[in-house]
Each structure stands twice: as C-alpha cells, then as structure tokens.
Amino acid sequence: MRIRHLSVRNFRGIRELDWPVPDCRILCLIGRGDSTKSTILEALRRVFHPQWNQSFDDADFYHCNPANTITIEVVLGDLPDTFRDLEKYGHWLCGWNARTLARTNDPGEGLEDALRIRLAVSDDLEPSWSVIKNDEDEGVSFKATDRAKVAVSLIGAVSDRHLTWSRGSILSQLTETENISSSLAGAARAAKAALESRRAEDLTGFDEVAGVAETTARALGVNVGAAYKAHLDTDAINVRMAGLALHDGDMPLRQLGLGSRRMLTTGLQKQALRTPHITLFDEVEIGLEPHRIARLLQHLKEDGTGQYFLTTHSPVVLRELTVADLNIVHCDSGHIDVVTANKPAIADSIQGKIRSGAEAFLAPKIIVCEGATEVGFLRGLDDHWVESEGEDSLAYRGVSLFDANGASKIKEIAENLKALGYDVAVLVDSDEPEQFSDAHARALREAGITVAKWGGELSIEERVFADIPWEGVLASFDAARAIWNDDARLLDQVQSQFGPGFDRDFVVWIDSQELRTALGRAAKESRNNNSGWFKRQSWGREWAAAISGHLGNDAIRESDLVRQLTSLRNWIDNV
Incomplete structure (x- = not known):
C-alpha cells in the first residue's frame, strides 16, 4: 500500500x-x-x-x-x-x-x-x-x-521498544511462534524452577520467615497443606512481552548508541515487513556518522517494498539523496506547502546545487552570492551586526548564504530557488554586465527577488575602496597584509594599477581617488589568478571585520555601498 x-x-x-x-x-522532508x-x-x-x-x-x-x-x-x-x-x-x-x-x-x-x-x-x-x-x-x-x-x-529518536518483544514491536512481528504468551508463561515457570534449585543459597532467610508464618497459621487453625516457603508467584512475576529483550551476550541492546539502535531497528523493519510497508523516519541522521548515514540511506534505497517518509536537518543526507527524493516544507502562519524539488524545468540544475550548497536548502531564506568573497564578507558583517549593532543574526532570521561561483550563474540559481518556495535575495557585482546585467536584475526583482547590485560597474572590492572612509581603506589594506604577509607583492599589484608616481611607503599614503581606484582594482584583478586579496570566505570575513566599524560613518550614509547593504539588511529583517 x-x-x-x-x-x-x-x-x-x-x-x-x-x-x-x-x-x-523515498520522500525526504526538508526545511527550517x-x-x-x-x-x-x-x-x-x-x-x-x-x-x-x-x-x-x-x-x-x-x-x-x-x-x-x-x-x-x-x-x-x-x-x-x-x-x-x-x-x-x-x-x-x-x-x-x-x-x-x-x-x-x-x-x-x-x-x-x-x-x-x-x-x-x-x-x-x-x-x-x-x-x-x-x-x-x-x-x-x-x-x-x-x-x-x-x-x-x-x-523516532527513541526506538528501544523495537528491541523488545513488546506488543506491535518489530521483534514480535519476526517471531514465528503462534502463541507468544504461552512461551512467556513457560519462561516464568523456568525462572521459578531455577530459583527452587538455589533455595539453600538464596532463600534461607526468607524461608525462616516463612516458617514463622506457618507456625502462626497452625496456631490460628489455618490449614497448612505441606510446608510454607518463599517462592516466586508466577502471576505476580508474569514475564511481560516488553520484559523479553534482545541481548548481545549479557548486554541488552538498548545500551547500544542511539545511531546503532536506529540502524538496527531499520534493518529489522525490512526483515519483518517483506510485504509493502510505510516507514516514518524522524531526523534520520541522529546519532550517525556521515559514512553510516550513507550506508543507511543505501539500505533504504534497496528496499523495493517500502515507502519511506524521512525528515532531516543534515546536509550529509541531502548529498546522499537525489533531487527526486527531496520535498521542501514551507510554513506560513499554519498554512503548509510541500514543494517537490524534482520540478521538470529545474531538476537537473537543482541536483548540482544541492551537491555544492546543501546547507542553504535547509533554511527558509537564501542570499545567493556571486562568490566566496561575498559569502565571507556577509559572514563578517553578520558578526558585526550581532556583536556591535545588537541586530538579529542571519541564523536567527533563517538566512543561509549560497556561493553561486560566478555572476553568470546567479540568475538561474535565484530563479530556481524561488520556484522551490524559498525567499531569495542576491548580492552581485556589476563589473561584468555580460554575465549579470541590469536586465537580469530587473527580471529577478519582477519575480519577487531582492537584488543588491553595486552601481558603477564595480566589483565588491572596488565598491568598498571607493565608498568607505579613508580609515576603512587603510584598514582594508592592513587586513590584506595580515592575510598575505607579503607587503612587496601587494604593493607591486597596487603599483601596476596606479602607474607612474606611486609611493610604495603606505605609511604616508593620503586619500585620493586615484589611490582608491588602484587599491580596489588590485584587490579585484588578482582574483584572475586565484590570488584575490579576499577571495576565500575566511579572508572575506576578516576583511569585513576590519572595516565594519566604519560603515556607520555619517559621511557615507548616502553611498552606494551603504544603500545596497541597507536594502539587504531590510530584506533580512523583512522590513
């Protein structure tokens, strides 16, 4: 069925x-x-x-x-x-x-x-x-x-019942005897016989009290058939089905780790239900290492008789499944939508995105970032917003960051995520209009997607160096120096962008548009050989930490940098 x-x-x-x-x-439910x-x-x-x-x-x-x-x-x-x-x-x-x-x-x-x-x-x-x-x-x-x-x-999280012969448990279904109760009654009689064989060792003190009781009974005229003694009452010690449990030697298997108990329960389920069955598996990853998650899911895929409903919060689970298995659950004031990820027009694209950015699919709101620099920069801003500004964190607001790995991929990714019911925003450079143009931005906005795109055909590095207060410019250069630990290399890159008249003594630099432009281009252009100043997520985060304190300066309140970041923050806060 x-x-x-x-x-x-x-x-x-x-x-x-x-x-x-x-x-x-396999129907895996994901969502916040x-x-x-x-x-x-x-x-x-x-x-x-x-x-x-x-x-x-x-x-x-x-x-x-x-x-x-x-x-x-x-x-x-x-x-x-x-x-x-x-x-x-x-x-x-x-x-x-x-x-x-x-x-x-x-x-x-x-x-x-x-x-x-x-x-x-x-x-x-x-x-x-x-x-x-x-x-x-x-x-x-x-x-x-x-x-x-x-x-x-x-x-569920507690599966101990299935490792006993309790009513309805998997072990009970696997037991072929027609009368489990009769077998358990025999076990109770065996326990009573075993105790009788050890009466001299274990019941001497109890039998002495029984003798007192017999003497009292005879004195009061209560009939004594043979002799009073202490013994097990088969009714009072009835061996219940739940009392008969699976053991490894003398150790009850309920003492196994949680993950091991759940894996064993799942395997027994398959053995017990060789006919069609419906199995519900809540938080399938609990207690399991990644390699055992992979083995468990493979086990489920090989079961041709079962229909499995799973829930998960683990990116490992997502990477082990296919887009055909995934269903996204969205909740809006009690109205629940379950959206299949296997939409014909986007399934192939989404499969690859799940492999590369599974974490994002577990959040209700996603910011699609052009690259690692933007992801790291937003992570650093998140630290600043929480620690210095008292704002809610991205995690609290249910926001995840997705690295599109290139401007040309942003539009497709953002539209596909929107089609799956996610709330989506975009952070993108404007320096490569052939890859992401104003027309692309308009199309996304018309689809209900927030777009933060720098003005002036600039990258994030160029935009920051152009708009940040001079103290922030110097802090950015110091952050690059700390990351690379190679002043000569950085100065060579800036000099190649500045041209004649460049002063390599950065201690005496003074604010100028030419120097800002050269610094921004140097930070950006070196990305072409994978040596961009802030190209990695960790570097982008360090950069944001170095300059975030300067973003509240009144002198740049109307700058493009602040306006775009404010629009993104408003989307995060649902303003």
Missing part, C-alpha cells in the same frame, strides 16, 4: 496542508526548524494507528483550541484485494489519477483504485477513523485491524 495524498487540518502547528504525494519510495516536518510524520502515524485507544489532548489542536476539529485524511493506493472486496471497502473506493495527482470520487478507467481514509477528533478528544467518498459522508469505520495491515511504523 502507498500514500497518494495527505490532507491535514488543525493538527498541532498545521492549520491546513494538502500534499499530493509524489510516486517515490518548526516547519512541521515531524508533525507531518506524526499525522501519518496517527491516521494508521493500529489500536483503538490513541489518546489526544488539547495541545494536539491548532493553537491548542479544541473548537477546531482535527481532521487527517489520506488517499491510500496500491490496495490489496482484501480492501477492494465488496464485503470490505469495495463500495467506498475512489479513484486516483497518477498523472494529475488528483482524486476522483469514484473509480474509473485509467485511474488507480484508492481509499479515502479520515481521522477526526473533536473537543471530546475521541478519535474516529472512517473510510469516506465525499466530504459530507460519514463513511464506514476503518477498523484497527485494517489500520494495522497498512503497516505504518515510526522510527
């Missing part, structure tokens, strides 16, 4: 969600924290809860308001014949169009037979499961035994 569509209303942080589920075996990824898994778990006594409380309702009835609906496809039988749910079948990802009220030619299953919970906190065809239908009861047949299980 496979989930084809999920609809949720008023469940925890979800006010409304409608998700036509792609026909994939609190975007309800785990809640989606919990909704799926509850709609197929295999027992009748699933509990709810007021906190399960959206905004904790039980006046808003919880409804969780799933369109279930790939049905077994038993579910299509007229004596079962045959009269309640609907249709699913795999091409349009839409449900019809009735089956039909070219449609997949499906069931529309609804879980509803009102303010009485009593869950009701039913199979329906239309919105107004009361439907028929979807029984717990049939919910169990869908074989939905959640592997």
Whole structure:
C-alpha cells in the first residue's frame, strides 16, 4: 500500500496542508526548524494507528483550541484485494489519477483504485477513523485491524521498544511462534524452577520467615497443606512481552548508541515487513556518522517494498539523496506547502546545487552570492551586526548564504530557488554586465527577488575602496597584509594599477581617488589568478571585520555601498 495524498487540518502547528504525494519510495522532508516536518510524520502515524485507544489532548489542536476539529485524511493506493472486496471497502473506493495527482470520487478507467481514509477528533478528544467518498459522508469505520495491515511504523529518536518483544514491536512481528504468551508463561515457570534449585543459597532467610508464618497459621487453625516457603508467584512475576529483550551476550541492546539502535531497528523493519510497508523516519541522521548515514540511506534505497517518509536537518543526507527524493516544507502562519524539488524545468540544475550548497536548502531564506568573497564578507558583517549593532543574526532570521561561483550563474540559481518556495535575495557585482546585467536584475526583482547590485560597474572590492572612509581603506589594506604577509607583492599589484608616481611607503599614503581606484582594482584583478586579496570566505570575513566599524560613518550614509547593504539588511529583517 502507498500514500497518494495527505490532507491535514488543525493538527498541532498545521492549520491546513494538502500534499499530493509524489510516486517515490523515498520522500525526504526538508526545511527550517518548526516547519512541521515531524508533525507531518506524526499525522501519518496517527491516521494508521493500529489500536483503538490513541489518546489526544488539547495541545494536539491548532493553537491548542479544541473548537477546531482535527481532521487527517489520506488517499491510500496500491490496495490489496482484501480492501477492494465488496464485503470490505469495495463500495467506498475512489479513484486516483497518477498523472494529475488528483482524486476522483469514484473509480474509473485509467485511474488507480484508492481509499479515502479520515481521522477526526473533536473537543471530546475521541478519535474516529472512517473510510469516506465525499466530504459530507460519514463513511464506514476503518477498523484497527485494517489500520494495522497498512503497516505504518515510526522510527523516532527513541526506538528501544523495537528491541523488545513488546506488543506491535518489530521483534514480535519476526517471531514465528503462534502463541507468544504461552512461551512467556513457560519462561516464568523456568525462572521459578531455577530459583527452587538455589533455595539453600538464596532463600534461607526468607524461608525462616516463612516458617514463622506457618507456625502462626497452625496456631490460628489455618490449614497448612505441606510446608510454607518463599517462592516466586508466577502471576505476580508474569514475564511481560516488553520484559523479553534482545541481548548481545549479557548486554541488552538498548545500551547500544542511539545511531546503532536506529540502524538496527531499520534493518529489522525490512526483515519483518517483506510485504509493502510505510516507514516514518524522524531526523534520520541522529546519532550517525556521515559514512553510516550513507550506508543507511543505501539500505533504504534497496528496499523495493517500502515507502519511506524521512525528515532531516543534515546536509550529509541531502548529498546522499537525489533531487527526486527531496520535498521542501514551507510554513506560513499554519498554512503548509510541500514543494517537490524534482520540478521538470529545474531538476537537473537543482541536483548540482544541492551537491555544492546543501546547507542553504535547509533554511527558509537564501542570499545567493556571486562568490566566496561575498559569502565571507556577509559572514563578517553578520558578526558585526550581532556583536556591535545588537541586530538579529542571519541564523536567527533563517538566512543561509549560497556561493553561486560566478555572476553568470546567479540568475538561474535565484530563479530556481524561488520556484522551490524559498525567499531569495542576491548580492552581485556589476563589473561584468555580460554575465549579470541590469536586465537580469530587473527580471529577478519582477519575480519577487531582492537584488543588491553595486552601481558603477564595480566589483565588491572596488565598491568598498571607493565608498568607505579613508580609515576603512587603510584598514582594508592592513587586513590584506595580515592575510598575505607579503607587503612587496601587494604593493607591486597596487603599483601596476596606479602607474607612474606611486609611493610604495603606505605609511604616508593620503586619500585620493586615484589611490582608491588602484587599491580596489588590485584587490579585484588578482582574483584572475586565484590570488584575490579576499577571495576565500575566511579572508572575506576578516576583511569585513576590519572595516565594519566604519560603515556607520555619517559621511557615507548616502553611498552606494551603504544603500545596497541597507536594502539587504531590510530584506533580512523583512522590513
């Protein structure tokens, strides 16, 4: 069986969600924290809860308001014949169009037979499961035994239960004996017999007290059949299913590390459910090193019987999956959108971007930077904004930085990220209009993307050296000296841009437009041979740290540098 569509209303942080589920075996949900990824898994778990006594409380309702009835609906496809039988749910079948990802009220030619299953919970906190065809239908009861047949299980942060023979655990499903209770009763009798064999060693003190009790009984006329002694009561020491646990020698496997327990649980799940199953895996990377994450995901890909719903915050997981596996969850005041990354027009492009910048895909807001210098510069500004200006950090605002590795790639990347539902801004130079032009900037702005592009056909180095107060110019040169530790080389580069009359004694430099231009070009032009003054992210960060204190100078308030950075900061703050 496979989930084809999920609809949720008023469940925890979800006010409304409608998700036509792609026909994939692995569906990995990504997005910022609190975007309800785990809640989606919990909704799926509850709609197929295999027992009748699933509990709810007021906190399960959206905004904790039980006046808003919880409804969780799933369109279930790939049905077994038993579910299509007229004596079962045959009269309640609907249709699913795999091409349009839409449900019809009735089956039909070219449609997949499906069931529309609804879980509803009102303010009485009593869950009701039913199979329906239309919105107004009361439907028929979807029984717990049939919910169990869908074989939905959640592997969360705590999976210890699956390493015991507790009711519903994977080990219980793997156990072939027809009567586990009888086997456990035999184990209790064996425990009692073992204790009897050690009575002289372990029960002498207890038997002395038992003798006192026997003497008292006889004195009071209580019949004594044989003799009183201390012993195990097989009813009181009933060996419960949960008490029988998997061990490695004498060590219970619950003492394994978290990652190892989850990997073992997943492997056992595959062994137990050789028929189609639906497995929910919350935070798949927890407790695992990168190489074991890769092995676990490969294990899931090789399971042809399972439909897996995963959540993750790990770029390692993203790099191990393909664009076809990824679905981005966006939350806007309780309205949830799940956007597949496998959009036909952009899938090939996005696959490469996930490999090179996976971290960015885990944030709701992304600044696409032309190169490493811009990424590092913004990281340094972020440090300054937080430590000196009291502003919120980029992390707090949910902003990630993406290195486009060239101006020519920015437009495509920004448009693709926007198509996936991200809030996008761009920081780009203007010195190569054939790679990123004013027309490109206009197109992005018309698409709702904020563009910070330097004026005057300048690079970031040229723009900064042109606009920053003179003290900032000197601080920039000092930062380059600290990075390169080669004054002669830097001065040669500046001299080649300045021309005749250049004074190599930087201690006596005075402000001039010619010197600013030469410094900016030297810092930029040396990028062509990968020796740009601030080309690496770490260097750009050091540069920003050296000059950020000068950006608040009133003399440059109206400069292009400050105006573009202000527009970017306003976007960060949603102003």
